[in-house]
Amino acid sequence: MFASGETVRVKDAWPEATGPVHIRTPYYVRGVVGEVVRHLGDFPNPEDLAFARPAERRPLYHVRFRKSAIWPEPKPDDELLIEIFEHWLERP
Amino acid sequence: MTILETGGERLLAAVRALLEQKGIVSTNEIMERMAITDSASPGQGARMVAKAWVDPAYRARMLEDGTKAAEELGIPMRGMPPLGVLENTAEVHHLVVCTLCSCYPRAVLGYPPLWYKSAGYRARAVRDPRELLASEWKTFIPDSVKVRVVDSTADYRWMVLPERPSGTDGWDEARLAGIVRVGDMIGVTVPGV
Structure with a gap:
């Protein structure tokens, strides 16, 4: 589990490259460092659910990213807030 | 005839009947959800x-x-x-x-x-x-x-x-x-x- 305020990095993983998948982690935050805002609850893993496989419940977090961490940004304080499952997060 | 060539209305009726027979969702529940969605x-x-x-x-x-x-x-x-x-x-x-x-x-x-x-x-x-x-x-x-x-x-x-x-x-x-x-x-x- 990650705590609110903890620094995390989205895994720089590309399972799309190896076969059919259903991924709820946008491309543009793969490998990007952000901050956990809060744990939103536990939800069935959509990567299994989409293929009618038994889907384990996984913690889902609201994670905040500075826009400037993703793109050149004239307003560096602007942010993105994204729901990301725990198995996509790591400690940098 | 494949499923893609079947008339939509017929297909819907068949799926609804199957959902009801198998006890997954009743016609009333579908109607109730349609009313909620529309409102x-x-x-x-x-x-x-x-x-x-x-x-x-x-x-x-x-x-x-x-x-x-x-x-x-x-x-x-x-x-x-x-x-x-x-x-x-x-x-x-x-x-x-x-x-x-x-x-x-x-x-x-x-x-x-x-x-x-x-x-x-x-x-x-x-x-x-x-x-x-x-x-x-x-x-x-x-x-x-x-x-x-x-x-x-x-x-x-x-x-x-x-x-x-x-x-x-x-x-x-x-x-x-x-x-x-x-x-x-x-x-x-x-x-x-």
């Missing part, structure tokens, strides 16, 4: 916003748990994804988008506007939200206000609680609800009088 509209979300503007305790409950706050006003939420509410302040302006598909808080806002699902809106909202809001909606977010784009990627649905505009002192809930537009609750516009 959902931005007016529901506007009622929540107006109540939050006049009732600080309700506002606190709404920010804590949007689903419960919607149910408090009689909005059907059973079977719906959890609803989160994002509060706009003098420091931060929220904009909701779903870059992966078209996740939208239908229970409280009804069917999404067509542009919400467009590739253009989805791409521009995360890449350059200030330019998007200024050029498409004439919504200008001051430099002193942080823009926080909320990409609705998973199991929650998000609505924005906009700031109450000045010039509305003494207005009752019904009158306040009348000025809240769908865009105000997505974050592409801000309410005004």
Whole structure:
């Protein structure tokens, strides 16, 4: 589990490259460092659910990213807030 | 004949009959859900916003748990994804988008506007939200206000609680609800009088 305020990095993983998948982690935050805002609850893993496989419940977090961490940004304080499952997060 | 060549009405009737036979979902439940879906509209979300503007305790409950706050006003939420509410302040302006598909808080806002699902809106909202809001909606977010784009990627649905505009002192809930537009609750516009 990650705590609110903890620094995390989205895994720089590309399972799309190896076969059919259903991924709820946008491309543009793969490998990007952000901050956990809060744990939103536990939800069935959509990567299994989409293929009618038994889907384990996984913690889902609201994670905040500075826009400037993703793109050149004239307003560096602007942010993105994204729901990301725990198995996509790591400690940098 | 393949499933793709079968008439849609016949196929629907067959699937409904199978769902009923197998005890998965009854025709009544389908009719009930259709009625709920059709009755959902931005007016529901506007009622929540107006109540939050006049009732600080309700506002606190709404920010804590949007689903419960919607149910408090009689909005059907059973079977719906959890609803989160994002509060706009003098420091931060929220904009909701779903870059992966078209996740939208239908229970409280009804069917999404067509542009919400467009590739253009989805791409521009995360890449350059200030330019998007200024050029498409004439919504200008001051430099002193942080823009926080909320990409609705998973199991929650998000609505924005906009700031109450000045010039509305003494207005009752019904009158306040009348000025809240769908865009105000997505974050592409801000309410005004």
